[in-house]
Amino acid sequence: MSLGPDHLSYPRRRRGYDHDLYAYAAAPEQPPLAWPGGARLAVWPVIVAEFFPLTPADRPFRAPGHMATPFPDYRHYSARDYGNRIGIFRLLDAFEARGLAVSVAMNVAVAERYPALLDAVRAGGHEIIAHGTDMNGTIDGSLPPEEEEAIIAATRARWAALGERPAGFHAIARSQSFRTPELLLAHGFTFTCDWVNDDRPWRFANGLINLPLNHELSDRQIINICQASVDSYAEQVGDAAQCLASEGGRVLSLELTPYILGLPYRIAVFEQLLDTLLARGDSCFATAGAILAAFTAQER
Numbered sequence: 376m377s378l379g380p381d382h383l384s385y386p387r388r389r390r391g392y393d394h395d396l397y398a399y400a401a402a403p404e405q406p407p408l409a410w411p412g413g414a415r416l417a418v419w420p421v422i423v424a425e426f427f428p429l430t431p432a433d434r435p436f437r438a439p440g441h442m443a444t445p446f447p448d449y450r451h452y453s454a455r456d457y458g459n460r461i462g463i464f465r466l467l468d469a470f471e472a473r474g475l476a477v478s479v480a481m482n483v484a485v486a487e488r489y490p491a492l493l494d495a496v497r498a499g500g501h502e503i504i505a506h507g508t509d510m511n512g513t514i515d516g517s518l519p520p521e522e523e524e525a526i527i528a529a530t531r532a533r534w535a536a537l538g539e540r541p542a543g544f545h546a547i548a549r550s551q552s553f554r555t556p557e558l559l560l561a562h563g564f565t566f567t568c569d570w571v572n573d574d575r576p577w578r579f580a581n582g583l584i585n586l587p588l589n590h591e592l593s594d595r596q597i598i599n600i601c602q603a604s605v606d607s608y609a610e611q612v613g614d615a616a617q618c619l620a621s622e623g624g625r626v627l628s629l630e631l632t633p634y635i636l637g638l639p640y641r642i643a644v645f646e647q648l649l650d651t652l653l654a655r656g657d658s659c660f661a662t663a664g665a666i667l668a669a670f671t672a673q674e675r
Contacts, residue, residue, distance in 0.1 A: 394553065395580060396553070396556060396579055396580060397570075397577065397578065397579045397580055397585075398580070400577065405575070405624075406673075407623065407624050408575060408623075408624035408625075408669070408670065408673055409624065409669070409673065410624070410659055410661070410666075410669055411659055411661065411665065411669060412659055414657060414658050414659035415620045415621075415623040415624070415625075415657045415658065416616060416619050416620040416623075416625055416626075416627055416655075416657060416658040416659075417625075417626045417627070417658070417659055417660075417661045417665075417666050417669075418616070418626075418627045418629070418652055418658050418659065418660045418661070419478065419586075419588075419626050419627065419628045419629065419660075419661055419662070419663065419666060420470070420475075420477040420478065420629045420631060420660070421477070421478045421479070421480050421504070421545075421568075421588055421628065421629065421630050421631065421663075422463060422466050422467075422477060422478070422479045422480070422501075422631045422633065423479075423480045423481075423506060423545075423630060423631065423632055423633075424458075424459060424463060424479055424480070424481040424482065424485045424492065424496075424506070424633065425440070425455070425458075425459075425481075425482050425485065425506065425509075425510050425632075426459070426482045426484040426485045426488065426509040426510060427440065427441055427442065427452060427455045427509075427510045428509060428510065428511050429442070429446060429447050429448065429452050430446055430447075431510075431511065432511040432513075435513055435514075435515045435517045435518050436513060436515065436548075436550075437513075438510045438511070438513050438547050438548050439548050439595070440455070440510070440595060440599075440632075441510060442455075454634055455634050456634075457633075457634050457637075457638075458632065458633030458634030458635075458637055459485060459489055459492060459633065459634075461633075461637065462633035462634050462635075462636070462637020462638060463492065463633035463637060464495065464637075465633075465637045465639075465642045466631055466633055466636065466637050466642075466645075467495055467496070467499055467501070469642065469645065469646050469649060470499070470501075470649075471499050473649060473650075473653060475649075475660050476499065476500045476501050476502065476662055477501050477502070477660075477662060478501070478502045478503075478504050478543075478662050478663050479496050479501050479502065479503055479504065480504040480505075480506040480543075480545040480568075480630075481493075481496070481503055481504070481505070481506050482506050482507060482508060482509045482510065482512075483505065483506075483507075483508055483509075483529075483530055483533040483534050483537075484508060484509035485509075486503075486534070486537055486539075487533065487537070493537070501662075502662040502663060502664055503534075503539055503541045504541055504542075504543040504544070504545050504568070504663065505530050505531070505534055505541040505543065505544045505545070505564070506544075506545045506547070507526065507530055507544075507545075507546060507547045508526060508529055508530055508533070510547060512526050512530075512547055513546075513547045513548055513550055514526060514527075514546055514547070514550055514551055514552060514555060515550045515551075515552060516552040516553060518552065520554060523552060523554060523555070523558065524554075524558055524562075527544070527555075527558050527559065527562050527564075528562055530544070530562075531562045531563060531564075540563065541564070542564065542565045542566060542663075542664065543564065543565070543566045543567065543568060543586070543663055544559050544564040544566075544567050545567065545568050545569060545588065546567070546569045549569040549570075549571065549588070549590065550569070551567075551569055551570075555567075556579045556581055556583045557581060559583055560581055560582065560583050564583070565583065565584060565667075566583065566584040566585065566586055566663065566667060567583060567584075567585055567586075568585065568586045568587060568588040568628075568663070569585070569588070570585045570587060571587045571588065571589055571590050572587065573585075573587050574587065574589075574619060574622075574625040574626055574627075575587075575624060575625055575626055575670070576626070576666065576667060576670040578674075584667055584670070584671075586626070586628075586663055586666060586667060587626070587628060588628045588630055589627075589628045589629075589630070590630075592611065592612060592615060592627075592628070592629060592630070593629075593630035593632070594608060594630065594631055594632050594635045594636045595630070595632050595635060597611060598635055598636075598641075599635060605636070605640075605641040605644045605645070606644060608644075609644050609645070609647065609648040609651075612627070612629065612648060612652075613648070613651060613652075615627055616652060616655065616658065620655065620657045620658060626666060627652075627658075631645075
């Protein structure tokens with residue numbers, strides 16, 4: 376059966392990009408970037424602190440990492456709850472033992488439900504990135520505009536009630552609509568990290584900054600999805616650091632999941648990886664704020 380003439384027709388289809396959200400800029404066209412202290416590579420760890428409600432919502436879709444078996448799914452729920460009770464403190468301890476401040480992308484529901492965890496993040500001098508409301512707060516193009524704006528507005532308002540005003544927004548599942556960049560700016564966010572099309576920051580046409588948080592190097596992708604060992608994870612991160620440092624002006628982003636890397640049989644390898652990266656001599660560890668400050672100071 377042949378396809379009809381409208382099979383490849385859809386809104387915004389045209390030559391080149393199918394949107395006006397940002398301009399194309401391939402690696403040879405990008406001006407060089409320098410990181411603090413003359414580092415060739417900025418290492419950007421991001422701990423994700425997530426609250427998975429016992430009953431997942433499937434509209435617009437179920438978030439990655441959500442429970443999948445019949446409810447109430449205590450086995451998977453409690454495995455994820457382990458991350459917020461135990462695993463994340465192992466990760467925070469690993470960074471603080473090395474004098475490192477990192478970014479923590481946190482569902483606001485986590486901050487509301489677990490004040491001791493929010494206190495620990497604040498006490499360590501870590502940076503908070505707004506990670507939506509909870510893991511049922513997904514966004515995509517099928518969501519009515521008022522519902523999408525309600526999620527973003529609620530995220531901002533609930534953080535404000537806790538005395539925080541995060542500059543960055545990390546969407547659940549890195550999923551956005553064509554409206555999201557404008558809505559983020561309208562509600563006071565200055566950067567997002569959901570578009571993974573580069574190894575360095577860039578700007579949307581409306582001025583919002585994107586700092587790509589690499590999906591392929593996330594522990595969830597390598598260890599849970601690809602079923603690789605934690606040793607393989609550390610090797611792949613090391614290989615990425617070597618490549619990116621050789622190019623210069625790049626960011627090695629590490630999305631870290633407490634219920635995955637924070638387990639007792641993985642944390643030692645992760646700590647060894649931190650020591651290896653610290654010993655490189657051509658790299659610096661930085662929060663999103665520090666990376667973006669360097670980026671904006673060098674913009675042309």
